[in-house]
Amino acid sequence: MAMAFKMAMTGMWVTEECKNSFMEMKWMKVHRYIVFKFDEGLKQLTVDKVGGPAEGYDDLAAALPEDDCRYAVFDFDFVTVDNCRKSKIFFIAWAPSASRIRAKMLYATSKDGLRRALEGIHYEVQATDPTEMGFDVIKDRLK
Structure with missing residues (x-):
């Protein structure tokens, strides 16, 4: 039986698939991003979409629905001013204004609880429209 992490406030479970996909992204660089969604019927958080290592931030932004909430993590690679390659993981809480009130409350x-289950997140961005999570917002967080 798969282990899962329960989020106390909502009674929802984070599946092993979610945690394993995150570890694959973090340590093995298998994914550039992961989008998570709640399956309210099963009362668990599941992997909605993953982006391959060649995909970019625009691909993640395009993977988020215009009318429903999601969580996403993005592995941002960059080069520092002293020419060192670095990677930082961003957590994005996506709650567009067109989504249902119940979904906004659930997310x-x-x-x-999800952030605790996914160890190694460096920055968090909360967005209700694409401009609040634009690539410039991500880059500004690194300063």
């Missing part, structure tokens, strides 16, 4: 109350 808002579950965010901290």
Whole structure:
């Protein structure tokens, strides 16, 4: 039986698939990003989409629905001013204004539990429209 991490506030579970996909992204660089969604019927958080290592931030932004909430993690690679290659993981809480109130509440109350389950997140971005999570916002966080 698969192990899962329960998010106390909502009674939702983070599946092993979610944690394993995150570890694959973090350590093996198999994914550039992962989009998570709640399956309310099963009461668990599942992997909605993954982006391959060649995909970029625009691909992640395009993978988020215009009318429903999601969580996403993005592995941002960059080169520092002293020419060192670095990687930082961003957590994105996506809650567009067109999404249902119930979905917004569910995602808002579950965010901290998911962040605890996914160790190694460096920065968090909360967005209700694409401009709040633009690539410039991500780059500015690194300063």
